[in-house]
Amino acid sequence: xxxxxxxxxxxxxxxxxxxxxxxxxxxxxxxxxxxxxxxxxxxxxxxxxxxxxxxxxxxxxxxxxxxxxxxxxxxxxxxxxxxxxxxxxxxxxxxxxxxxxxxxxxxxxxxxxxxxxxxxxxxxxxxxxxxxxxxxxxxxxxxxxxxxxxxxxxxxxxxxxxxxxxxxxxxxxxxxxxxxxxxxxxxxxxxxxxxxxxxxxxxxxxxxxxxxxxxxxxxxxxxxxxxxxxxxxxxxxxxxxxxxxxxxxxxxxxx
Numbered sequence: 001x002x003x004x005x006x007x008x009x010x011x012x013x014x015x016x017x018x019x020x021x022x023x024x025x026x027x028x029x030x031x032x033x034x035x036x037x038x039x040x041x042x043x044x045x046x047x048x049x050x051x052x053x054x055x056x057x058x059x060x061x062x063x064x065x066x067x068x069x070x071x072x073x074x075x076x077x078x079x080x081x082x083x084x085x086x087x088x089x090x091x092x093x094x095x096x097x098x099x100x101x102x103x104x105x106x107x108x109x110x111x112x113x114x115x116x117x118x119x120x121x122x123x124x125x126x127x128x129x130x131x132x133x134x135x136x137x138x139x140x141x142x143x144x145x146x147x148x149x150x151x152x153x154x155x156x157x158x159x160x161x162x163x164x165x166x167x168x169x170x171x172x173x174x175x176x177x178x179x180x181x182x183x184x185x186x187x188x189x190x191x192x193x194x195x196x197x198x199x200x201x202x203x204x205x206x207x208x209x210x211x212x213x214x215x216x217x218x219x220x221x222x223x224x225x226x227x228x229x230x231x232x233x234x235x236x237x238x239x240x241x242x243x244x245x246x247x248x249x250x251x252x253x254x255x
Contacts, residue, residue, distance in 0.1 A: 007055030007161060010048040012040030017111050017248065018080040019088045021048040022073060022095030024230065025119070025174055026146070028055050030161040032092065035232050038241035044088075044248075049076040051094075053170065054162075058143045062167035066177040073098045074106070082109035088248050092116040092232055093203065094174060097181045104184040113192040114244055116231050117200055119178065120207030131175040138168035150202045150229035160233070182210070189217040193247045195231055195240055197224035220247065 007028040010021075019039045021032040029036075029048035036046040052068040053061030080087050089110055091099030096118025103110045122128065130137075143165035151157040192215050196208050212219045222243050227234035 007050065009050045010036055010046070012036060012046045014040055014045040015043050016045065016085040017088050018045035018047065018082075018085070019090060019248075020073075020077055020080060021046060022089070022091040022098050023048065023051065023054070024093035024095055024162075025170075026054070026058075026061065026163040026166055027093075027230075028161045031230055032090070032232050034237050035090065035241055035244060039244065042245055045080065047076055047080060049073070051098075058163050058165055058167045061163070062138070062142060062169040064170060064173070066173040066180075069094070069173075069177075070098055070101055073102055077102060077106070077109055082106070086111035088112045088114065090114040090116065090244065091118065093119045093229065094177075096120075097174075097177050100181045100185055100188070101177065103188050103190050104181075107188070107190070110190055112248055113188070113190045114247065115192065115194045115211070116240070117196055117203050117229050118194065118207055118211065119174065119203050120182065120210055121178075121204040123200075123202060123204055127171060128175050128178070131172055134168045134172040134175075141168065143167050144171075150200070151234050152199065152226060152228045153233070153235040156230075156233040156235075156237075160230070185211060186214045186216070188215045190215070191217050191247075192219045193222065193243065194219065195222045195224065195243065197227040197229070197231055197234075197236075199225075199227065200229045202229040 010029045032048045039046045053064035089099040096115040149160045224236045227236045
């Protein structure tokens, strides 16, 4: 499967603090367009890079490692000159893991963390249980069908831009990143906003509690009632956009 449409990086020029948006696993920058445009309308610079292996074919994603995804994140962050003015990092699902890892590796670069349904723990328990054998299973079935996207809004679900299957080799890399991030979040002192829906079918709520109990900076939580996993495009996306603007605005005034 090749995406063939709307799988390119997005960028909107504007004022500081710049916002770096990081999309989810098997997805594309398109899932963050609405939020990035909302930030841009508020006058801020917004950048949504395309992570390696995404925007092409599942086979291309299967050839990548989590270090490739993170290297692209750090490169994109550097482009926003974070040493001059720290940036706001907004990560969805896998992007949330990458945002947390960036904050752990480059704490001075990050002003605020905004985590949208971060993939700390997956509902599919078998993924982590059998992570070690996923590359072996991939020899038999390289790409596992995804089924319906975890989005409540039918229009947004139909418009989703991303792969319709999950490369098992890449899924092993996501688990490796999960485990690393869980081991380092206790070092973080950043202001953090976590957005999670009660109806998320992909990630467990215990990930929210895990982060709240370990991040040493102030943590705010926005609980959604109607959305599923991909909160950036779902039926409460305007609520999410407002929360991001308000959170960053308060943080900027306190700096």
